Amino acid sequence: MDFKEADNLINEIQPKIAVPIYYGSVVETKQYAIDFSKLLNPKIECKILMK
Secondary structure, eight states: OOHHHHHHHHHHHOOSEEOOOSSSSSSSOHHHHHHHHHHSOTTSEEOOOOO
16 A cells, blocks of 8 residues: 555544554655655644654
Protein backbone atom coordinates (compact mmCIF):
# COMPACT_ATOMS: atom_id res chain seq x y z
CA MET A 1 0.00 0.00 0.00
CA ASP A 2 1.49 3.37 -0.94
CA PHE A 3 0.70 6.64 0.81
CA LYS A 4 -2.08 7.50 -1.65
CA GLU A 5 -3.86 4.21 -0.98
CA ALA A 6 -3.35 4.69 2.75
CA ASP A 7 -4.83 8.18 2.53
CA ASN A 8 -7.90 6.89 0.74
CA LEU A 9 -8.47 4.34 3.49
CA ILE A 10 -7.85 6.78 6.35
CA ASN A 11 -10.09 9.42 4.80
CA GLU A 12 -12.83 6.82 4.53
CA ILE A 13 -12.44 5.60 8.12
CA GLN A 14 -12.20 9.18 9.52
CA PRO A 15 -10.13 8.64 12.70
CA LYS A 16 -9.26 11.67 14.84
CA ILE A 17 -5.50 10.97 14.54
CA ALA A 18 -3.42 9.11 11.94
CA VAL A 19 0.16 8.00 12.60
CA PRO A 20 2.08 6.87 9.51
CA ILE A 21 4.40 4.03 10.53
CA TYR A 22 5.41 2.61 7.17
CA TYR A 23 8.37 4.86 6.45
CA GLY A 24 11.97 5.18 7.53
CA SER A 25 12.82 1.79 9.02
CA VAL A 26 12.24 -0.67 6.18
CA VAL A 27 11.11 1.17 3.07
CA GLU A 28 10.28 4.65 1.90
CA THR A 29 11.41 7.97 3.36
CA LYS A 30 10.07 10.60 5.70
CA GLN A 31 8.83 12.44 2.58
CA TYR A 32 6.21 9.69 2.19
CA ALA A 33 4.85 10.55 5.64
CA ILE A 34 4.78 14.23 4.74
CA ASP A 35 2.99 13.51 1.46
CA PHE A 36 0.56 11.27 3.37
CA SER A 37 -0.26 14.09 5.80
CA LYS A 38 -0.94 16.55 2.97
CA LEU A 39 -3.60 14.30 1.44
CA LEU A 40 -5.51 13.71 4.66
CA ASN A 41 -8.84 15.33 5.35
CA PRO A 42 -8.02 18.52 7.34
CA LYS A 43 -10.16 17.22 10.22
CA ILE A 44 -7.73 14.32 10.73
CA GLU A 45 -4.61 15.14 12.74
CA CYS A 46 -1.42 13.52 11.46
CA LYS A 47 1.37 12.69 13.93
CA ILE A 48 4.74 12.05 12.30
CA LEU A 49 6.86 10.50 15.02
CA MET A 50 10.19 10.10 13.21
CA LYS A 51 12.42 13.18 13.10
